[in-house]
Amino acid sequence: MNDFVPLVPVDELPADLRADYDATDRPGLRDFIRMMANSPDHFRRYNEVYGHVRYDNHLGPRLTELVRLTVAQTTLCQLCLSGRNADAIAAGLTEEMIGELAADERRHIEPAEDAAVNFALKFATDHTAITEQDKKALQTYFTPEQIIELGLLCVMCMVGRFSMLAGIEAASCAVPTG
Structure with a gap:
């Protein structure tokens, strides 16, 4: 402190x-x-x-936790990094998935999750690096409502x-x- x-x-x-x-x-x-x-x-x-x-969205607990932990890896907040949502674990979240969030290749997550993690990583580190291809990937897998929820989740996690x-x-x- x-x-x-x-x-x-x-x-x-x-x-x-x-x-x-x-x-x-x-x-x-x-x-x-x-x-x-x-x-x-x-x-x-x-x-x-x-x-x-975080808890009342249309993303599901596993994706929400993947995005939250992706942002946490950029903020380096130990409090954020140390938490795990039990519902996300029950939905299949693993430490292997978490361990590769910042990697160039993510082998343990689904394509939709990869698109969301890629967005969260770029949003949290350099939002100007988000490309039209990144936006199209989100549109492929998510509704406009879910895209808004992803953006708001990233913003809120940056505390x-x-x-x-x-x-x-x-x-x-x-x-x-x-």
Whole structure:
């Protein structure tokens, strides 16, 4: 943790954020809640939108998690990288898939997932590198609604860049290995 944005003392958290804090045993997530509690109303709005984009979309849990982890690999946010969605794992997400997200060739994912991962990787690192061919690939596999959801998911996941600036990283957020 650094001095860029202080952590709100636990006993000063608003009741709802204190409940979120108490509900997790992940120290990195606890620090994130404490940091974001400096602006509790905006944090609540962020959480509401992020929750819908991440869990109530038309992409499915496996694709959502592949995209989220792709963006996390670009932000280097250990908190983001360490989490795994149980529904995505149940839908077939593996550490082999995750391990090749930034690779030139992704052998363990479906073509639609590859198009989405490619988009997320370019969107998170250099959006001007997204080509017409990349856009056509998305249009081949996804509806306009799903493309919007992919874009919004990428945007929302990039909060990891801010978390890294603020020093929200901990050894307790170890990244799973396959």
